[in-house]
Amino acid sequence: MLGCVIHGAGDLRVEELPDPEPGPGQALVALRYGGVCGSDLHYWRHGGVGDFRLREPMVLGHEAVGTVLAHGPDASGPAPGTDVAVHPATPCGACPECADGRANVCRDTRYLGSAARFPHVQGAFAGRVAVPAGQLRALPAGLGLRRAVLAEPLSVALHALRRAGEPAGRHVLVTGAGPIGCLVVAAAKAAGAARVTVTDLVPEALRYAAVAGADTLVRADDPEDAGWPEEVDVAVEASGVAAGLDTCVRLVRRGGVVVQLGMLPPGHSPFAGNLVVSREIELRGAFRFDAEFDEALELLAARGEFDGLISAVVPVAEAGAAFVLAADRERSCKVLLDFAG
Structure with missing residues (x-):
């Protein structure tokens, strides 16, 4: 399968990656769309985001939607065949911030495609990804995958x-x-x-x-x-x-x-x-989010004006061109990578 791997500033590669197997508590998702985020562009242009610097190759991507393929042992969640959006954060659940209901600033969180910790948390820009099943959200009725990819931003x-x-x-x-x-x-x-x-x-x-x-x-x-x-x-x-x-x-x-x-x-x-x-x-x-993810999916299902913010959909094999386009604010707003096939 193809994936987008950042190796350093200016060094984005579309590579053949091994198929993942879902582990305990995980689900395997066939990715359909991934949204190119400003943080992805920062890793590509500068080798980091703010104070978070690349120290090893990392699969990019945290705006991800697709279809559940299978569950690993002891996993529960949306059934195989269900279209889902992937919540990119796995907070620790034990730190003072999590206990205070502020999991978005958890001091030990894991966030897809982030260099905030080492080893880095590999992202979702790959044909298939294995993620904790609890991070999956079935799409509300009437919401398609293309618009649903906006749920994270x-x-x-x-x-x-x-x-x-x-x-x-x-x-x-x-x-x-x-x-x-x-x-x-x-x-x-x-x-x-x-x-x-x-x-x-x-x-x-x-x-x-x-x-x-x-x-x-x-x-x-x-x-x-x-x-x-x-x-x-x-x-x-x-x-x-x-x-x-x-x-x-x-x-x-x-x-x-x-x-x-x-x-x-x-x-x-x-x-x-x-x-x-x-x-x-x-x-x-304001840093990231937590429960707002479910609210975002409902809002996307209810309102169609969000479609106008998607300016281009580019095959993953042409990810380099997609990043160039996403970085050109005179030509784009939200650029999506298409992982179909």
Whole structure:
């Protein structure tokens, strides 16, 4: 079977991998689609994500959907033949964070396709993967595999909004119109946000934000853009650059909430920190997700606008071209790898 293996910065290889056998408590899944995530692009471009650096070859991928083929010993879950989405996290269940109901920041979690620990946790970009059966979710009625692959990034967006508080009736600012930013837009509108303003440097990215339901689009490099709000109730930073965080802090109202969702570059990031003090702004981080995965699947089943964020589906044999396309924000939003066959 074919798999996508990252060996270092700029060194992505499509390789023949051995067929896995499901072990105790595991299920074997035939992958159909895998979504190329910003973190996958970071491993490909830079050899790491934030402070997580590659130390060995690693199968990429944590946005994965497919069909159950078989169960290993003592495994229970969706039956063979069931279409499923794969929850990529296996928290330890024993640390203080897990005990506090915050498994998304578990200090000993295993996350598919992540170099956060060593040996790395191999990812799901392979024709067949063996994963804990408890990580599988049968797709709700009416939800196909193609749209369901958005469940993981949509869960990230839903968790960020949960960290921000109830968006209904509020003006939400999103800095960064990449796939995650666009999904924050769609999730905020679905939750009843009164207005969503999105900023980005790339006009084509802003057009995808409009597809997601944004009310106002702002060119981040144009201080004279008429769309700039005077203030907003909630700001979600989804660009992963310090300028985006600075914008959020400057535009959120006094006593408002800023959620840092994008992973900033390693090291120090300058922003208007004094405003956090003088305006009593609440600055909160948002990392991955937990139970939002099931909520994301239900939301995807209920709403069709998410289809417009899938810009291309590329055969896995052409993964190199898919990564180039996914990195080109003028040509793509969410790019999928197709593992059929």
